Amino acid sequence: METLRNGTQVVWFDPKLLNVPPDMCFEAPYWLVQNKVTGSAKGRGTTWFVQLDGLQAALRHYRRGGLFGKLVKDQYWFSGWENTRSYQEYQLLQHLREKGVNVPRPIAAQADKFGPFYSADLLSERIPNAKDLVDTLQQAPLSAEVYYSIGQQIHKLHQAQVNHTDLNIHNLLLDIENKVWIIDFDKCYEQSGDDWKQGNLERLKRSFHKEVKRFAIHWQESDWHSLLSGYHST
Ligand SMILES: Nc1ncnc2c1ncn2[C@@H]1O[C@H](COP(=O)(O)OP(=O)(O)O)[C@@H](O)[C@H]1O
Ligand SMILES: [Mg+2]
Structure with a gap:
């Protein structure tokens, strides 16, 4: 895993899987203009499926659920980069892959800090078919x-x-x-x-x-x- 610091944003990514600029890959419009959105799924928000080199990825923006989520949709209290939702999930997926559990490979994660808050995204392997x-x-x-x-x-x-x-x-x-x-x-x-x-x-x-x-x-x-x-x- 490599780490990239870019202003208020930190990106963690696997350079073997990610073949696009790490700071751009979390923006749905980036994939849309290149015609690389291959589908979507609805969960709490929309998960976009995008085409990388030789594999597809699932792009998810972290959103809150519940009543509080109606007020503060995608902002989380910042308490250190390694405590962010996206970093935590990236690490957990990595751990589970190492243990041989069938989970998507993590590709990239980011957190963007503003004031005391941050927002976050995760790009993971789309399980084919x-x-x-x-x-x-x-x-x-x-x-x-x-x-x-x-x-x-x-x-x-x-x-x-x-x-x-x-x-x-x-x-x-x-x-x-x-x-x-x-x-x-x-x-x-x-x-x-x-x-x-x-x-x-x-x-x-x-x-x-x-x-x-x-x-x-x-x-x-x-x-x-x-x-x-x-x-x-x-
Ligand atoms: N790696 C993946 N491969 C294939 N489909 C996925 C993948 N990740 C998510 N999806 C689809 O997108 C839906 C929502 O994604 P999920 O990660 O469960 O986010 P949330 O439930 O928080 O919205 C899933 O129920 C599934 O249908
Ligand atoms: Mg879900």
Whole structure:
């Protein structure tokens, strides 16, 4: 990882993956004028998919949720460059890659400080031909084998001692080979011990229940047992 300081902005990036000026790559218009926006997805805000040399990237601007977020949309209190959301997520993705967990490779992160606040962005590898579990399950149910490998992947995440504080089925992707990917590590962190792990699983289970009601996803209680047997298999 290299670091670039540019006025009020600090950029961290992987020079092997980033082939454009590091200080420009977080601006959606930069990609738009070059015709390099290949798609987008809606989460809290818009995630833009952009074309790099030989790989695609997902560009996300950090936004607050909840009521406070309606007032202060994308500003965070600054308490040091290494405490910024973007730097933290970059590091966590790097850590998880090293542990062999299926997460996007981090490409670049930035924080821009103004007064006591900062705003932040992250560019990470776009998982090719992947759909999140909500999309997938709206079309059709998944086999017990796929649930089993979802459970295994979450177990790997937990073996790396990473608490995914927003583990829900929007943040789990499946590619065309049914490989499982975990995304969206904003506000997640490394934590020792085991007592928090059950909480991640419970949140995920609530998410299945919620989307059965909201999006009529194809899901049943026995799918959860397949997932758990994958989780407990290794
Ligand atoms: N690396 C990625 N590869 C493929 N799709 C992605 C990737 N990152 C995000 N997406 C898509 O964009 C959506 C929103 O991104 P996410 O990182 O979850 O941000 P948030 O939920 O904070 O808006 C995801 O649910 C997913 O559909
Ligand atoms: Mg998300």
